[in-house]
Amino acid sequence: IYILAIESSCDDTSVAVLKNDTMLSNVVASQKIHEEYGGVVPELASRAHQQNIVPITSLALAKANIDKNQLSAIAFTRGPGLLGSLLVGTSFAKSLSLALGIPLIEVNHMQAHILAHFIRAENMKPPSFPFLALTISGGHTQIVKVTNYFDMEILGQTLDDAVGEAFDKSAKILGLPYPGGPLIDKYAVSGNPYAFEFPIPKVKDLDFSFSGLKTSILYFIQKQTTQNENFIEENLEDLCSSIQYTIITILMGKLKKAVKKTGIKRIAIGGGVSANSGIRKALKDAEKALGWTTYVPNFEFCTDNAGMIGIVGYYKYKSGQFAGQETSAKARYHLTS
Ligand code: ATP
Ligand code: FE
Numbered sequence: 565i566y567i568l569a570i571e572s573s574c575d576d577t578s579v580a581v582l583k584n585d586t587m588l589s590n591v592v593a594s595q596k597i598h599e600e601y602g603g604v605v606p607e608l609a610s611r612a613h614q615q616n617i618v619p620i621t622s623l624a625l626a627k628a629n630i631d632k633n634q635l636s637a638i639a640f641t642r643g644p645g646l647l648g649s650l651l652v653g654t655s656f657a658k659s660l661s662l663a664l665g666i667p668l669i670e671v672n673h674m675q676a677h678i679l680a681h682f683i684r685a686e687n688m689k690p691p692s693f694p695f696l697a698l699t700i701s702g703g704h705t706q707i708v709k710v711t712n713y714f715d716m717e718i719l720g721q722t723l724d725d726a727v728g729e730a731f732d733k734s735a736k737i738l739g740l741p742y743p744g745g746p747l748i749d750k751y752a753v754s755g756n757p758y759a760f761e762f763p764i765p766k767v768k769d770l771d772f773s774f775s776g777l778k779t780s781i782l783y784f785i786q787k788q789t790t791q792n793e794n795f796i797e798e799n800l801e802d803l804c805s806s807i808q809y810t811i812i813t814i815l816m817g818k819l820k821k822a823v824k825k826t827g828i829k830r831i832a833i834g835g836g837v838s839a840n841s842g843i844r845k846a847l848k849d850a851e852k853a854l855g856w857t858t859y860v861p862n863f864e865f866c867t868d869n870a871g872m873i874g875i876v877g878y879y880k881y882k883s884g885q886f887a888g889q890e891t892s893a894k895a896r897y898h899l900t901s
Contacts, residue, residue, distance in 0.1 A: 565582075565583070565584055565636045565637070565878060565881055565882075566581065566582070566583055566630060566634050566635050566636050567581070567582045567635070567636060567637050567638075567639050567669075567874045567877040567878055567881065568580075568581055568621070568624070568625070568632075568635050568637075568638050568639070568660070568874075569581075569582065569638075569639040569640070569671075569870040569871070569873040569874030569877050570617070570621070570638070570639070570640040570641065570653045570656060570657050570870055570873065571640075571641045571653065571673070571676075571868055571869060571870040571872075571873045572613045572617065572640075572641060572645075572649050572650060572652050572653030573641045573643070573644070573645025573646065573649055573650055573653075573673045573868065574604060574609065574645050574646060574649060574702065574703075574868060575594070575595045575598055575604045575609045575612075575649070576592050576593065576594050576595065576867070576868045576869070577592075577593045577595075577612065577613050577616035577617055577620050577653075578590070578591060578592040578593070578620070578868060578869050578870035578871075578873075579591055579617075579620045579621045579623075579624035579870050580624060580869065580870035580871040580873070580874045581624050581625060581627075581628035581630050581635075581874070582871070582874040582875065582877070582878055583628075584684075584878060585682060585683060585684045585875060585878055586683075586684045586685075587683060587684075587685065587871050587874070588627070588628030588629070588630060589623075589624045589625075589627035589628040590624075590864060590869055590870060590871040590874075591620050591623050591624045591627065591870075592864075592867075592868070592869050592870075593616045593620050595608070595609060595612045597612060598742065599741055599742055601742075602736060602741070602742045603732075603742055604646070606646045606647075606648050606649070607648065609646060609648065609649045610646070610648035610649050610651065610652055613649055613652035613653065614652055617652060617653070617656050618656075621656075621660075624870075632660075632664060633664070635664060635666055636666060636667075636881065637661075637666050637667045637668070637669050637877060637881050637886075638657045638660050638661040638664070638666060638667075638668055638669065639657075639669040639670075639671050639873050639874055639876065639877025639878075639880070639881075640653050640654055640656075640657030640668070640669070640670060640671065640873065641653055641654075641671055641672075641673045641676070641873050642654065642670040642671060642672065642887075642891065642892075642893060642894050642897060643672065643673065643893060643894035643895055643896065643897030644672075644673055644674065644703070644894065644895060644896055644897040645673060645703075645895065646895065647893060647895040650893035650894070650895065651893050653893075654891070654892070654893040658889055658891070661889075662889065667881070667886045668886060668887045668888070668889070668891065669876075669877045669880045669881060669885065669886060669887060670887040670891050671873045671876045671877060671880070672876075672897055672899060673868075673873075673897070674699060674701075674704055674706070674897075674899045675714075675716065675876055675899060676872040676873050676875070676876045677699050677701060677704075677834035677835045677872060678697040678699060678708060678710060678716070678832070678834050679713065679872065679875050679876050679879065680834055680861050680865040680866075680871070680872035680875060681832050681834070681859050681861055682713075682875050682879070683861075683865060683871055683872070683875045685862055685865070686862075687862055688859075688861060688862055688865075689859070690859075691710075691830050691832045691857075691859045692830065693710065693711055693712055694709060694710060694711045694826075694828055694830075695710050695828060695830035695831065695832050695859070696708070696709060696710070696719075696819070696822055696823065696826065696828050696830065696831050696832070697709075697710050697716075697831075697832045697833070697834060698815065698819060698831065698832070698833045698834070698838075699833075699834045699835045700726075700727040700728065700815065700833065700834075700835045700836070700837035700838055700843070701726060701727070701728050701834075701835030701836045701837060702726060702728035702729065702732070702743075702835075702836055703726050703728070703729075704721070704722070704726050704835065705721060705722035705726045705727045705772050705774070706718050706720070706721040706722075706899070707719045707720045707721070707770050707818060707819070707822050708899065709826060709828070710832075713879045713883075714879075714883075714885075716899055716900055717900065718899055718900065719770045719822055719825070719826070720769055720770025720771045720772065720818060720822070721771060721772065722771070722772040722773065722774060723767065723771055723772065723773050724773050724774060724775040725773075725774040725775045725778065726774070727772075727774060727811060727815065727837045728743075728745055728835070728836055728837050729774065730774035730777055730778060730811055731743075731744060731745035731748055731807075731808075731811065731837065731840075732744045732745055733778045734748065734777070734778060734781050734807045735747055735748050737778070737781055737782050737785055738785070738796055738800065738803060738804070739796060745836065745837060745840070746839070747804075748804045748807060748808055749804075749808065749839075749840050749841055749842065750804075751800055751801045751803075751804035751805070752801070752804040752805040752807075752808040752809075752841075752842060753805075753841065754801050754805075755800075755801030755802040755803070755804055755805025755806070756801075756802045756805055756806070757805045757806055757808070757809035758806070758809070759799070759802035759803070759805065759806050760784070760799075760802065760803060760806040761806070761810075762777055762780050762781060762784070762806065762807065762810045763776065763777070763780055764810065764813060764814055764817070765777065765814070769821075770818055770821055770822050770825070772814065772815075772818060774811075774814075777807075777810060777811070777814075781807060808840070808842045809842070812840075812842050812843055812846050815843060815846075816846050816850070819831060819850075820854070823854070823856065829854070829855060829856045829857060830856070830857045830858075830859070831847065831850075831856050831857070831858045831859065832858070832859035832860075833847065833858070833859070833860055833861075834861060834866070835866065836866055836867040836868070837866075838860060838861060838866045839863055839866040839867060844860055847860065
């Protein structure tokens with residue numbers, strides 16, 4: 565089975581070609597344009613998708629050394645995401661499926677962040693069912709019980725900001741460019757995680773809240789910079805390290821609760837923030853200390869990429885879950901709907 569997969573939910577245009585569960589190509593075109601605005605500008609994102617989608621598709625086919633007539637199906641991200649961005653991928657996928665006379669498969673982006681673990685790749689082994697998935701991305705923070713490929717239940721989620729936003733907004737307060745998550749990670753490596761203490765929010769059960777953290781960082785920085793205008797520069801590494809440590813403490817605390825509640829000790833992370841070196845290390849430590857088995861995707865499958873859309877496409881193809889031409893993009897698309 566050859567699947568061509570298209571991802572256009574946010575600011576990355578990506579196209580992948582899979583042979584069964586193996587990646588033949590996975591091309592990602594990141595949009596640099598948003599950096600100067602300090603965040604993703606939806607209108608610019610959809611225009612860039614329009615410009616990118618045809619050349620990126622040709623490139624993905626060429627890299628895979630596959631002719632479009634060999635394809636078995638077209639998979640695409642239906643949602644959740646920015647409507648204008650989703651529309652570009654959705655209409656392109658629909659016309660391609662129509663033109664080639666092959667089935668269309670719609671994919672939920674958040675399911676894809678979880679099922680990315682099933683891509684056959686070096687250094688990755690798929691978790692066995694059931695497992696707990698912690699999806700940490702730019703728009704979501706969820707703990708999901710995964711009983712089977714398409715049998716998922718959200719056990720807890722954020723009540724306000726997502727983890728990725730917490731990273732990016734904290735970085736913005738520190739004057740770092742967008743997206744700041746990877747930069748916090750970079751500076752945190754050589755900083756002291758205990759240098760500054762930020763409050764851990766009290767949120768019930770397995771839910772999260774990150775908006776208070778951003779506010780307390782903002783007040784703290786404002787207060788310090790009135791006393792010393794070079795405060796951020798002089799303490800950047802310690803600040804990043806302490807912020808990252810706080811976020812990881814929150815995530816690990818909830819994961820421990822989820823393990824206790826479900827008795828499931830297999831933990832798989834997904835989403836852009838799973839590229840973070842601190843969370844990767846914390847999970848490795850938990851394997852030894854708590855007897856968990858943890859699963860971390862390769863970097864290229866953490867942030868948005870069409871490979872993860874393709875793997876969902878493959879499993880949907882095998883179970884005959886196809887979409888019709890009337891299928892529309894869905895900006896809000898619940899994980900289990
Ligand atoms: P969603 O998947 O919820 O629709 P998204 O697709 O925009 O959101 P992803 O691409 O999965 O999000 O993740 C992007 C987020 O990951 C950004 O907030 C970015 O700052 C964060 N991120 C990426 N690398 C790192 C890192 N090393 N440390 C911390 N955060 C990171
Ligand atoms: Fe994503």
